[in-house]
Amino acid sequence: MPPRAAKIWGSELAQENSYREGPDDKGRFGLYGGRFVAETLMPLILDLEAAYEAAKQDDGFAAQLQDLQTHYVGRPSPLYFAERLTEHYGGAKIYLKRDELNHTGSHKINNCLGQILLAKRMGKTRIIAETGAGQHGVAVATVAARFGLPCTVFMGATDIERQKPNVFRMKLLGADIRPVTSGAGTLKDAMNEALRDWVTHVDDTFYIIGTVAGPHPYPAMVRDFQSIIGRETKRQMLEREGRLPDTLIACIGGGSNAMGLFHPFLDERDVNIIGVEAGGFGLDTPDHAASLAGGTPGILHGNRTYLLQDDDGQIIEGHSISAGLDYPGIGPEHAYLRDTGRVNYVSATDGEALEAFQLITRLEGIIPALEPSHALAHVGKIAGDLPPEHLLVMNMCGRGDKDVFAVADHLNVTL
């Protein structure tokens, strides 16, 4: 970490009482976050911030969002006791927060609904988005169809190849898919291209960012729209068990499902919180996407956060079996929670995730996405050593339909 930044960070840490106070008025979570964008975009993100602040105060906005969450998305998502998984590991009592049951099959819709309502409020008439695995792209294409707005989704050419089912779903929903060939043709490059489009179409376009990254106010806004996951979990666990959970576990690419689950619990100091990064071929190889474990602080896509980068500050492409996790950065609030030690960040490899994917499919009849399979792999590492009264919640943030072809490939099965 550069020395100037370390100085700022030190003083921030000393004054911290709550883990939920961020961001400050510069959009910072301690050292991280901020608004590192071209001047052309600066007026737009200031407008967005003002519009979002106003929407937060508006009961009508909240009521409309809540109505759609209930009747369109199908919330609240169940908090499911995974009995056979619990028996299998023979330790902690394992609950799954079933956000894969949402309309469109992942947690991404929670955020997209919030942002598209905001886009309508702001009078924007065109939607753009980036996508990696395609779950966010599908959710954006869905809400764009629902609200009758044209939608362009930027997707890396590599990801288009490995996520064909989602590409076709987006096309069915009326989205225009723009393949991105710069860089390695994955999520990072799709985000660059979406930002370039936004700079070019400043008057009519709303950019729906899919994760808790990007310039302020995106990290806070996406977190707020996703934190319904944690708020429901809190309520449901109190109803089921009469107390809060002991451990929360979620996978992290950019980190939106994890932040959604974690945020309402950050000040519950007895709740142990674990984020699972994508370990790819292993942290001892160059092929992983664990920005916190293997990265250093830097600036990309509008915010300061941990990045995978080389000695010259050039960004390195992440690798993961999961297209939704191979991003070389991570949401700035996760970077902050890592440095403060409030959240414990670990990783699971491609192989561990693939194994967990098959295990839960057989034991619980739930085919998970490869992303939460990483979280599940970590559940497997710790659950057996925990006592039976230990309440563990894992965020099942997406379903695996989109991944069956990729998984077949990895298992050497020809479909």
Add this chain to the structure above:
Amino acid sequence: MSRIDDLFADLQSRNRKAFVAFITAGDPDVQISAEILAGLPSAGADIIELGMPFTDPMADGPAIQAASQRALAAGQTLKGTLNMVADFRAGNDATPIVLMGYYNPIYHYGVDKFIAEAKQAGVDGLIIVDLPAEEDDELCLPAMQAGLNFIRLATPTTDDKRLPHVLNNTSGFVYYVSITGITGAAAPQQQAVAENIARIKRQTQLPVCVGFGIRTPEQAAALAASSDGVVVGSALVDVIAETAENRADTVKRVLALASALAEGVNRK
């Protein structure tokens, strides 16, 4: 007075406009890039804007993205770019050099170290695309304190209310981005650019140069009429791309285009 201030004072006294030439450092390799750099002043470049390659140039179009990739593939580093400037300065003490790029490589290098070494190498100013006025503490203020000009981009979306905020802490000149978009994209509308530059000049004494989307001597001539200077990047970089396979003519062809553009800028 910085080299940039001296240059504009001199140009204004002779009723001339500045031709600002952009190339990416190390494109297509360090040797050819250094030769182009050394040749640009005689070809008519008044200021050289030297791009610091970055893997993720969010504000740049395909031409300059590709230039960054060629330079990085050839092994260019931030230290290498500073060395290029130092070598250039050994033979030229007059032509201002402005480094343009993105914040991450500088942040990673260390802000204080970068500023000290840039100053030492003979860099005159910085244009850092992803550091808006809101992030002035990061690099702008320490750079200014060290005597480097911090040149800010003003854009069509920078309205009158925001403009003072953008102009504050800007020095050397103001870089007016002629279009909403990325480098090398659509051609700017001359009338709209002229109105916006007039708007900026009502709020600052600094020279205003215009860039983005300017490719030909004719466009340069038209836009020079309403500004203090014209920046051309993608068109020059495209010549490097065109000759990437056979590099024998690269230097000559880039400098020939630079001469034509320089003539356009001061066409009466």
